[in-house]
Amino acid sequence: MEKSSSTPSLRRKLKSAIQKTEGLAEVEELIRAKLTSSAGLLSEIPLYLFNLGGKRIRPLLTLITAKAFNLHPPSPEVIKVSAGIELIHMATLLHDDIIDHSSLRRHQESPLAKYGMVDTLLSGDFLLIRAFGICAHLDPYIIDLTERACVELTEGEILETPLFEYQHDLESALNIAVHKTASLFKLATQCAAYLAGTGSDAIVSLAELGLNLGIAFQILDDILDVTASQEALGKSPGTDLLERKPSIVNVLWLQSGTQLSQTLFSPPCKNSNFVEKALSELRGSEVIKQAKSLAVSYAAKAKENLQAAVQSSLTETNQEALGDLNEIIDFIVERAQ
Ligand code: IPE
Ligand code: IPE
Ligand code: MG
Ligand code: MG
Numbered sequence: 001m002e003k004s005s006s007t008p009s010l011r012r013k014l015k016s017a018i019q020k021t022e023g024l025a026e027v028e029e030l031i032r033a034k035l036t037s038s039a040g041l042l043s044e045i046p047l048y049l050f051n052l053g054g055k056r057i058r059p060l061l062t063l064i065t066a067k068a069f070n071l072h073p074p075s076p077e078v079i080k081v082s083a084g085i086e087l088i089h090m091a092t093l094l095h096d097d098i099i100d101h102s103s104l105r106r107h108q109e110s111p112l113a114k115y116g117m118v119d120t121l122l123s124g125d126f127l128l129i130r131a132f133g134i135c136a137h138l139d140p141y142i143i144d145l146t147e148r149a150c151v152e153l154t155e156g157e158i159l160e161t162p163l164f165e166y167q168h169d170l171e172s173a174l175n176i177a178v179h180k181t182a183s184l185f186k187l188a189t190q191c192a193a194y195l196a197g198t199g200s201d202a203i204v205s206l207a208e209l210g211l212n213l214g215i216a217f218q219i220l221d222d223i224l225d226v227t228a229s230q231e232a233l234g235k236s237p238g239t240d241l242l243e244r245k246p247s248i249v250n251v252l253w254l255q256s257g258t259q260l261s262q263t264l265f266s267p268p269c270k271n272s273n274f275v276e277k278a279l280s281e282l283r284g285s286e287v288i289k290q291a292k293s294l295a296v297s298y299a300a301k302a303k304e305n306l307q308a309a310v311q312s313s314l315t316e317t318n319q320e321a322l323g324d325l326n327e328i329i330d331f332i333v334e335r336a337q
Pocket of ligand 2: 092093096097100102153157180181221222235
């Protein structure tokens with residue numbers, strides 16, 4: 001599993017949640033089985049990305065949510081949903097690196113840098129189709145939710161126009177996070193609740209949990225783009241600054257009104273050391289503290305959603321898995337430290 005930019009104890013906790021989560025090995029096996037193609041590169045590129053690791057946070061969330069609401073051991077449907085969501089996530093990473101011109105992914109050369117744009121793009125399409133192949137055999141309720149999540153995440157990516165083209169504010173940046181990232185987190189928790197048979201009230205609360213957690217996750221991703229080292233991050237820090245992205249950090253920085261932040265309104269310039277200057281202005285600044293407290297507030301909402309789900313669920317609950325779910329919420333907001 002990859003190094004992550006979190007405290008050692010949190011990293012250990014996530015690692016132990018991963019190791020003890022029953023079903024994750026089966027999920028990985030199903031994903032591998034789906035990465036085959038008679039056209040060699042269509043196997044090689046997705047397999048390259050898969051073998052680089054990643055946190056596997058979305059399948060983990062699906063499996064642990066199902067277990068917390070008494071679906072244990074995981075049913076074949078939960079395994080399929082978990083694998084499908086990770087395949088969709090992998091597709092978005094391939095496409096996202098093309099959009100963001102990213103040369104590093106999961107601590108290594110990105111598939112884009114290694115294989116080029118055309119084959120990376122097609123591999124992303126291939127992964128989406130493989131995910132739909134799994135999904136198509138599931139309940140129509142899950143098929144509908146999956147379609148909606150994929151549409152939302154595509155909407156999120158297309159709404160993410162650079163700041164020199166459109167003057168985003170905090171509201172539009174959060175809306176983008178809801179669409180591009182929280183959509184899959186919500187899909188994970190909502191499908192798990194449905195399959196566990198929690199009943200409609202708890203399904204709504206657990207969908208909200210996924211949504212709030214996904215927003216917190218993206219805020220931390222935006223913070224880490226500024227605060228983490230390349231070594232810890234496994235991606236190139238400063239990408240959101242260089243690309244003039246409407247990240248949560250960038251829109252808060254603009255709102256703070258500093259002179260340097262106004263550079264975000266100009267397209268990237270080749271011979272500029274803007275990113276280095278911006279990183280040193282932002283690291284340890286009030287802007288990062290504001291973003292952090294926003295993430296903490298979404299994580300707190302996620303914990304409230306979990307309590308509401310426990311109270312309204314028609315199923316028994318599993319205390320150990322509920323504890324793991326709370327730890328995942330903590331991990332997501334504390335990984336910046
Ligand atoms: C990265 O997701 C893309 C975002 C939604 C921010 P992850 O941080 O979950 O990526 P991996 O799977 O661990 O590499
Ligand atoms: C991407 O968000 C979200 C996706 C849908 C993949 P980012 O652009 O912030 O993801 P990273 O930082 O490249 O992983
Ligand atoms: Mg990106
Ligand atoms: Mg990012």
